[in-house]
Amino acid sequence: MAKYNQHLLVCGGTGCRASHSDAIVESLNRALVERNLDGEVKVVMTGCFGFCEKGPIVKVLPDNTFYTQVTPADCDEIVAEHIYKGRKVNRLLYTNPENQEHVSDSKHMGFYRKQIRIALRNCGFIDPENIDEYIARDGYAALGKVLSSTPEQVISDLIKSGLRGRGGGGFPTGLKWQITSKVKADQKYVVCNADEGDPGAFMDRSILEGDPHSVIEAMAINGYCTSASKGLIYIRAEYPLAIARLKVALRQAREYGLLGENILGSDFSFDIEMRYGAGAFVCGEETALIHSMEGHRGEPTFKPPFPSESGYLGKPTNVNNVETYANIPVIILKGPEWFASIGSEKSKGTKVFALAGKINNVGLIEVPMGTTLREVIYEIGGGIKDGKQFKAVQTGGPSGGCLTMKHLDTPIDYDNLIAVGSMMGSGGMIVMDEDDCMVAIAKFYLEFTVEESCGKCSPCRIGNKRLHEILTKITKGEGTMEDLDNLRNLGQVIKDTALCGLGQTSPNPVLSTLDNFWDEYLEHVTEKKCRAGVCKSMLRYVIEPDACVGCTACARNCPVNAISGERKKAHEINQDICIKCGACVEKCKFNAIFVR
Amino acid sequence: MTKIKSLADLRKIKDDVQEKIRLRENADQPEKLVQIKVGMATSGIASGAKEVMNFLIEELEKRNVDAVVTQTGDMGYCFAEPTIEVILPGQEPVVFGNVNVKRADEIIEKYIKNGELVDGIIPRNYETIDNK
Missing domain, CATH: 3.10.20.600 (Ubiquitin-like (UB roll))
Structure with a gap:
């Protein structure tokens, strides 16, 4: 076997791949071959490093050099300078924004210093499409350990660890497993909830892309503990890379016999299938998710009965989130005491x-x-x-x-x-x-919930629509004090009466901004003013006559011809026509146009 | 692919494949291991630094010393190339000059394994920003 002196890790997460990390791998390999270094240096495509701001990332090991925003054209220089001559390519190093100094390696970056990586332990470290690298990192050893122990013992350890569901609710995971394990049935299921739908969230996607085996292993452990022989991963079809890597991982696990009949010589058999969601936010709610998997509309139902008692196809079903699963193999190998020593009093890990x-x-x-x-x-x-x-x-x-x-x-x-x-x-x-308007932010989230509401219960279907209407009115500068009262009352009613978690929590963005940014709401209503300058209906573009020289630049660039005036004389904006696009401000060379 | 039929099989595969990622695991905690930097500027390469580096990597592994060997740029001791810097865990760096394969062998056996200083040490006249 060739002995590699150095490894070049290239981020293969969705973000970095969108910035051509595939081509970077190719270019690095080509540059290595040209210099006869391909036998000494290995290029590995890994999962997400987390530092997406400066992607694509290339990390050189063993010296931990962290190159940011690498392009395929930089690869030749990295190989020629760093790999061959040992000189780091300074221009690609991360620059500390405080003192503008280059940071030579990831160990000295503020971004990583405070982090402890458990769920992400293998992301950006192993090749997610190579099961051997996962096994080298103690992969599937937790499953092996569990199979030689009793389900009761494992569940009790999990309860002791204090792990709580990472999908949002924070329900104790061990307890959930215990409930499912005690229900008697001829068939049970374990389900991995990979329907990640929050705007701006990509934790679960990155885990599945960077370390799919950790989730597969934990699901098998879950199956053993609850005597379920079948696992299902519910993942949204918008995650093509995560789906592709999961498929590779499932195939490899089956080839090794880590999924299938009589796993590791025990009498435990388990296999996993994938189910694709169409990207509805409500399907992250476990009862809606189960209905969607059964081929029905993704609508939640009242709990109880909980899925642990009656879930997929009416059978007891244990649903856990991706990140929750990713923690489990480590807890089993390192022990519940270790896990419980990290974190705060009631939230561990x-x-x-x-x-x-x-x-x-x-x-x-x-x-x-x-x-x-x-x-x-x-x-x-x-x-x-x-x-x-x-x-x-x-x-x-x-x-x-x-x-x-x-x-x-x-x-x-x-x-x-x-x-x-x-x-x-x-x-x-x-x-x-400071440039964000909190009323507009609340409105943005409401837009999302109105769009994503399944429509089954009226508080969520109608109530959120009304909330959204009131917010729209306020951002247009037409709000009244009564509207503010209505917002709060209606929000509270929806919270108390909606059917599922989505509905019950949907007024939170409104209620919390009302509490924390009352001043801003008041300004919108009483002074018709948006301090961040986001709510356009409240803005007025005005030309200061003394500063205007009458160059006509603004008038020529106004898309709606709202500006009039004679050459070399002060111009004026007709507020009835103005669409507040701001084009005039950009064109004015004399700073004569103001926003009020 | 052969099936893994027992925990013992799994452990065996782990031992076989661990070598592939040991370099990465070591790099995660260099301060606990022996760190060696080899000067690989033009003058270093011309005097055989590459050969010394390969020797170090191979021999340290054969002799069961967990080490992180990296190359670095010109250390400034062109009169004594190839130059290497060795940091034992928790100790100050020591720079050795004129290191050929034979002297590298001596450095492994005496300094790295037993902490005995050998001839050819160059007083260090620099500080790195790495440890700040």
């Missing part, structure tokens, strides 16, 4: 977050529970883009809420986030700055 919005380091991170929002946003996320002022962070997707400056030192865990009016959700975290 780590959580993966997808950082998005107005933040410097957009990407995927994994931090211990109990890390504060400030640490995540400023130390890992690198602060707000363009040095702007932080305004809010939205957690928990459309079901969560917006938190402000005063919540920055809240340690993140399930209970703390609920206490401050938001929720953990699946882990989306969207950061907003």
Whole structure:
């Protein structure tokens, strides 16, 4: 076997592949062959490194050099300089935004320093399409250990570890398994919920793309513990790469006999099938998901009965989220005490977050529970883009809420986030700055829920529509104080009466912004003013007559001919015609046009 | 592909394939291992640094020393190429000059394995920003 002195890891996540990481692998290989280095250096396409902001990423090992925003054209230089002569290519290194110094390796990057990677342990480390690399990282050893133990023992360990569902609700995973295991039935199912639908969230996708075997192994463990012989992965069809990698992984696991009859010589048999969703948000709710898998409309039903008692095809079904599963093999190998030692009092372990919005380091991170929002946003996320002022962070997707400056030192865990009016959700975290209007943000989330509501129960179907109408009215500058009261009352009613989790949490973005940004709502209603300048109906573009020289540039560029005036004399904007596109401001060389 | 029929089979496969990713696992915790940097500038390569580097990688593995061997640019000791820098876990770096295969062998046996200093040490006249 050839002995490789160096490994070049290239990110093969969806984001980096969109920026041609396939071509980077090819170019690197070609450059290595040209210099006769192909026997010494191995190029590996891995899962997501998490630092999506600066992708595509190429990491050189063993010296941990972290190259960012690499293009296929840079590959020759990397090989010629770094691989051959040992000189790092400075221009491709990550630059610390604070002091503009190049950071030589990933160990010294603020982004990674505070992270603990459990669910993402293999993402950006192994080749997800090679089962051997997973096995080399103790893969399937947890399954082996479990098969020589009793289901009761494993479940009790899982309860001891304190692992809670990572899909949003935070239900104790061990307890769920226990309930399913105690129900008697001729057939049971375990289901992996990979229907990740929050705007801006890509945790589950990255795990499936970067480490599919960890989920497969955990599902088999789940099957053994609940005596289910069949597993199903419900994944949305919009995740083609994750689906492709899962298929490869399932095939490899079957070839090795790690799925199928009599796994590892035991009398336990288990196999997994895939089911594709069409991308409806409500199908992330477990009863709706089960209906969708059965071929029915993706509509939730009332619980109880819980799926643990009567789920897929009326049989007991254990549904867990992707990230929850990814934690399980490690817990079994390292023990529940180890896992319980990480995190906060009631939330153990780590959580993966997808950082998005107005933040410097957009990407995927994994931090211990109990890390504060400030640490995540400023130390890992690198602060707000363009040095702007932080305004809010939205957690928990459309079901969560917006938190402000005063919540920055809240340690993140399930209970703390609920206490401050938001929720953990699946882990989306969207950061907003001074240029974001909170009323418009609430409206955005409502648009999403109105679109995604399945329509089965009236509070969600009709109530959210009304909420959205009131918000639209306010952003148009036509809101009244009564509207604000109605928003709060209606929101509360929907929360109390909707059928499923989606409906019950859908008013959260409105209620939390009402609580935390009351001033902004008031301004919209009483002063007809949007301080962020987002709600266009409230803006007025005005020409300052003293500054205007009458060059006519604005009038010529106005798409609706709203500007009039004689040459060399001050111009004027007709507010009735103006569509507030801002083209005139860009064209004015004399800074004579203002937004009021 | 042969089926894995028992936990023992699985462990055997693990041992076989672990070699493929050992380099990556070691790179994850270099501070706990022996780290060696080989000067691979033009003068280094011309005096045989490549050969020394390959020797180090192969021999350290044969002799069961977990080490991270990387190349680096010109260290500035052109009079004493090939030059290597060795960092034992928790210790200050030591630079050795004029390292050929024979001296590399000596460095492994005496310094790396037993911590005995050998001839040819160059006083270090630089600091790296790596550890800041």
